Amino acid sequence: MVSVAKAEPKIIIDHLSVRYEDDGTESLRDIHFDIPANAITALFGPAGGGKSTLLRTLNRLNDMVDVSVSGSVLLDGVDIFSSNIDIVTLRRRVGIVFAQPIPLPFSISKNISYGLELAGESRRSRLDDAVESSLRAAALWEEVKDRLGDPAIALSGGQQQRLCIARVLALEPEVLMLDEPTSGLDPISTAKVEASLQMLKRDYTVVIAPSSIQQTARVADWAAFMLQGELVEWNKGEELFSTPRDQKTEDYITGRFG
Amino acid sequence: MSLSRYQTERIAFLTIGVATLLTVAPIIIVVGAIFVSGAEAISWEFIAEMPRDGMRAGGIWPAIVGTAYLVMGTGLISVPLGLGAAIYLSEYARESAWTRAIRVAIVNLAGIPSVVYGLFGLGLFVLFMKLGSSIIAACLTLSIMTLPVIISTAEGALRSVPQSFRVVSIGMGGTRWQTIRRIVLPQAMPGILTGVILGLERAAGETAPILFTGAAFFLPRLPNSVFDQTMALPYHLFVISTQIPGMPVQIQYGTASVLLVFVLAMNILAASVRSWQRRKRQW
Numbered sequence: 035m036v037s038v039a040k041a042e043p044k045i046i047i048d049h050l051s052v053r054y055e056d057d058g059t060e061s062l063r064d065i066h067f068d069i070p071a072n073a074i075t076a077l078f079g080p081a082g083g084g085k086s087t088l089l090r091t092l093n094r095l096n097d098m099v100d101v102s103v104s105g106s107v108l109l110d111g112v113d114i115f116s117s118n119i120d121i122v123t124l125r126r127r128v129g130i131v132f133a134q135p136i137p138l139p140f141s142i143s144k145n146i147s148y149g150l151e152l153a154g155e156s157r158r159s160r161l162d163d164a165v166e167s168s169l170r171a172a173a174l175w176e177e178v179k180d181r182l183g184d185p186a187i188a189l190s191g192g193q194q195q196r197l198c199i200a201r202v203l204a205l206e207p208e209v210l211m212l213d214e215p216t217s218g219l220d221p222i223s224t225a226k227v228e229a230s231l232q233m234l235k236r237d238y239t240v241v242i243a244p245s246s247i248q249q250t251a252r253v254a255d256w257a258a259f260m261l262q263g264e265l266v267e268w269n270k271g272e273e274l275f276s277t278p279r280d281q282k283t284e285d286y287i288t289g290r291f292g
Numbered sequence: 293m294s295l296s297r298y299q300t301e302r303i304a305f306l307t308i309g310v311a312t313l314l315t316v317a318p319i320i321i322v323v324g325a326i327f328v329s330g331a332e333a334i335s336w337e338f339i340a341e342m343p344r345d346g347m348r349a350g351g352i353w354p355a356i357v358g359t360a361y362l363v364m365g366t367g368l369i370s371v372p373l374g375l376g377a378a379i380y381l382s383e384y385a386r387e388s389a390w391t392r393a394i395r396v397a398i399v400n401l402a403g404i405p406s407v408v409y410g411l412f413g414l415g416l417f418v419l420f421m422k423l424g425s426s427i428i429a430a431c432l433t434l435s436i437m438t439l440p441v442i443i444s445t446a447e448g449a450l451r452s453v454p455q456s457f458r459v460v461s462i463g464m465g466g467t468r469w470q471t472i473r474r475i476v477l478p479q480a481m482p483g484i485l486t487g488v489i490l491g492l493e494r495a496a497g498e499t500a501p502i503l504f505t506g507a508a509f510f511l512p513r514l515p516n517s518v519f520d521q522t523m524a525l526p527y528h529l530f531v532i533s534t535q536i537p538g539m540p541v542q543i544q545y546g547t548a549s550v551l552l553v554f555v556l557a558m559n560i561l562a563a564s565v566r567s568w569q570r571r572k573r574q575w
Contacts, residue, residue: 093463095459095462095463098458098459098462122465122466122467123465125462125463125464125465126464126465129463129464130463132456132459132460132463134456136454136456136457136459136460138457138460138461138475139457139475139479148461148464148474149464149465149466151474152461152464152465152466152467152470152474153465201464202464205464205465
């Protein structure tokens with residue numbers, strides 16, 4: 035594979051395979067590509083291709099279920115599977131937003147400050163600052179600033195999803211992963227989330243599993259096409275969509291299957 | 293002959309209504325009869341004084357205090373143990389032959405007759421561990437009886453907390469314990485409290501487990517330490533109902549009324565704590 039990125043990539047995925055032990059299914063087979071810093075990398079492909087598994091592997095959330103992993107994932111050159119990595123720190127550095135917005139059973143502001151409190155931050159002023167700045171970054175502040183004490187569950191679906199993004203941003207991660215963050219959202223909310231992604235990539239490395247091919251084409255600086263647990267093609271977004279090298283990629287993006 | 297569906301509906305409703313009435317009626321009748329017959333015995337003196345004349349007069353204060361001690365002691369032992377076991381089973385243990393064996397053991401423990409607990413307590417705590425017939429031995433015995441109730445209801449309450457909350461919390465860099473303490477336990481608390489109160493209610497009302505392990509037939513003073521014997525309401529009720537000739541009947545009913553109020557008060561406490569927790573909860 036040709037390396038086009040100038041700087042050292044943020045994440046290097048090297049011959050990564052993941053197998054679910056409970057039913058013996060292999061979810062990822064020999065995945066091999068780079069995730070450059072300060073860019074949006076989109077993982078796309080039909081359902082069941084292993085996008086969510088890959089995201090949940092990158093911050094080792096899959097440790098919660100029985101998986102066996104081979105290969106390596108280097109984050110800033112350090113293998114995240116090596117025994118001396120601190121898994122709690124890893125998850126703060128590599129934050130994840132899920133497809134379903136899951137507000138924690140707290141108030142809006144407590145949802146944001148929760149992660150910082152876990153890390154030991156107890157100063158009220160710091161927490162309040164983080165609540166405001168991350169809600170602003172997720173384009174939610176104006177809508178909720180007068181009711182920060184309300185239960186988060188009372189927000190609309192689009193607001194909840196932006197709350198979940200803000201919640202991860204409050205931790206100041208280095209990598210922001212989003213698993214179909216706009217799947218349940220209306221077009222206006224989707225546009226808001228996509229616009230905030232464009233701002234966020236200045237400060238973060240963004241990895242997204244978009245909800246559609248169209249969204250992939252809109253947001254992807256880099257795109258990785260995944261099919262049934264394998265990486266079919268990885269390239270700059272524009273090039274992959276204008277001149278796909280693999281027939282399967284071309285068939286998928288032109289709507290012949292999927 | 294075939295019935296119209298409206299007739300079927302009416303018959304079904306009637307049957308269900310009668311079944312409900314038959315379930316509730318005995319409770320009301322029994323409780324009502326006890327309170328009515330016991331009412332004339334209830335007085336300040338009856339509650340707050342020592343028994344006199346071979347328990348045929350005076351009050352039942354030492355039995356009330358003794359039952360309170362037993363319930364508190366049992367709670368102090370069984371709540372931390374039971375909650376710990378429930379957290380282990382629900383949050384840490386992976387499904388295995390080992391955890392299945394534990395669950396089977398818990399279910400079976402819950403089905404053991406209480407007199408067997410009493411004999412077990414006599415053998416282990418009173419004789420083998422040489423605690424003697426004492427409050428501590430009775431509390432330990434009651435704890436073993438209470439634990440299955442607490443463990444299984446607490447485990448159920450913990451499991452009913454959505455898994456997604458745990459994934460989110462751990463995904464945000466929380467440790468397992470932080471996740472349990474800050475999210476899972478508070479969410480499960482109403483259910484856990486229900487189990488605790490149910491278990492302790494049983495402890496308050498049982499006679500057999502304390503019969504050989506710590507209950508005193510007659511002790512006209514309050515216990516001085518956990519190694520003292522104590523009077524207790526259910527055993528006292530058993531004693532005055534069967535062991536003492538010439539016992540005034542209203543004292544028996546009065547004692548039963550006090551025991552019922554005791555258990556009822558725990559129920560009301562549980563219900564109000566639950567609804568208070570629910571109002572605090574934000575989802």
